[in-house]
Amino acid sequence: MNAKSYSRSAFTLVELLVVIAIIGVLVGLLLPAVQAAREAARRMSCSNNFKQLGLSLHNYHSAYNKLLPNGTGTGPEDAGTGNQRALSALPGLSPFMEQQALWSLFANPLMPEAGESPDNPLPNGSWPAFGPRTWLDLNEYDPWQTQIPTLRCPSDPGMSALGLGMTNYAFCLGDGILRVDYSPTSQWADRGVYRGLFMRNDPKGFRDVLDGLSNTVAMAEIATDLGDRELIGSVADGTNFGDNAMGSSTSICTDIADPTRPQFAEPSISLWSNGGGSRGSRWYDCKIMLTGFNTVLPPNSPTCVLGWGTAWRSGIFSAASRHQGGCHVLMADGAVKFITESIEAGNQEADSVAKDYNNLGQASPYGLWGALGTIASREVASLP
Template identity: 30%
Template sequence: MDLHSTKNRPARPGFTLIELLVVIAIIAVLIALLLPAVQAAREAARRIQCTNNLKQLGLGLHNYESIAAALPPAGVLSGKGNVVTTWIGWSVHGRILPLMENGATFNAINFDHSGESPQNITVAALSIAAFLCPSEPDARPATANVGISNVTNYGFCMGDWFVWGGFQGPENRSAFGPNRSRRWSDFVDGASNTLVAAEGKAKQPLYRDCGGLSLVKNPSAIPGPEQAPLDVVPEYGGGGCEFKTGHSEWSDGQAHHTGFTTAWTPNKKTVGSSPSGEPVDLDITGQREKKGGPTFAAITARSHHAGGVNALFGDGSVRFIKDGIAGPTWRALGTVAGGEVVGSDSF
């Protein structure tokens, strides 16, 4: 073996440590630049799918009204005065299923019993893709009073603060309510200027059954949308309210599960205290419809999209409503016959 032969062999080319570090740094910078763009593209796709889901709800409503000559009720109750004796709470969601290519699920529902009944536990636990926004981070079923129920990200418009006046009380000013089926001809403000549905967050923290709201109890004198939540609703602090979650049961026709109200503008934070004393962004309903009227509630439209919520209007169009919409404009869009004049440039 020639010991001198290796000395004359040319050195192999390679990277120095500094060159390797420079390459790694460049790759890291490229990833940092590309990742937000990829995330933005994915969110844009999710928002498009969310818009399509609302359009499907709109088509379902229009087909339902063309067949039944009226829109579906947000639950069916019987009783007298403010006392409910029978609650059949099937939601608008459940009633339009066959018109959204979910006929098999609809046929599995026993409409003589509520979604929480043993007869309907299985169907209420089903996940319906059209009822879920792709941006929802926790679409897992929620544990309900009976068995397991599945969540939804869409609520139908069920009032401003005033939701239901009982069996002898006045009707609310919005598209949907218990024991009531409006027709499109009732939308005298114009279908294109009337909210029908909007997004909500699944498992939204909620105070309910507070025994009523001490300062919100007159349908003709409800708090303005510009007022401070804790000033007009001290019950946000807890007290005798039950702490639960809303938008956790697509089968339940009550406002806190399958509705929203225009009490506050989209994504408005209404911070109260949880039972443990921690601050939490809350929805609130003084008394659930199934417990008897009158019902006043703030079930805020919320979404996981930055800057606003997708909303369905009576004409079937879906528009992205920004968080900064003026409170009176949002309220006006929530009425079917309020007589307000709302310009298209105001939302």
């Protein structure tokens, strides 16, 4: 019998290496597309959050014929009782965001749990309705620690160092720099600088928007601090700057960028590093550094507070996001737009509108971006 010969087919080592190399190239080409698709989904989710906030604002206005001020609450401002009228507009919007349970918890006296000691409690030992002063009982008062999912952009990974509820959506206080977040009852207030849709302790309505709802910014994204000195989430401390010089030269703020790494602050610049008091770190607190912005520098620019005044009420507070090239804004008519970093922002060396410069009532010096932040400056400005 003749022996039969058998042939066996198989990959050679060279062929296997070629196949592996091809797979590696394909994966390398595919990964950026997957990442881009994920960011597109996060960006869409972020836009949808803003649409929900827009509906909440309009439903609130339909119910009360006014918008909430970004600075409201209980007790006189400078008293030790209540929350010193320091709540942002977000707690009042919570029942219009399908957060009725949180609103009920927030709007009623709350008994502490074992081991908790409320600041200025009621006679029965409970927290008063609408909580204590906004910087106290951070680790004890439950509403302070509640995170509303609608208030977080999926593209922003920031987390509170104190476990507090955060926000990526802030209210527009106009195009002012000096005293822009002062209460109108303050002896140092400058009524002419309150040019945005929101201000402390003074609610505005849609009828106040003489420039048109579709031409006025109501809210915008802000980026939270990751602790890495990135400009969009960090806050340059007021000790870096002198008095009100920033009011006549915004380059004082933009110059904090590191020339070798322009997305980060220069190493010699001191930053505000309190995890309970940085951008977006307390959703319920009205301070402009926490839940506000002004239309001075374009989106994704630095934020710089002035060292005079109290509670970071003067400075440049920029809109920002971790989306590529700009951020979402909510117009007063409820439309959500994406504003790029290249938006026309006027003369950055001009005097800001303030009583200090005897220019109250003038058009915004900050171009289209500044004009979009004002409600009644009679500028003919709109997005293309």
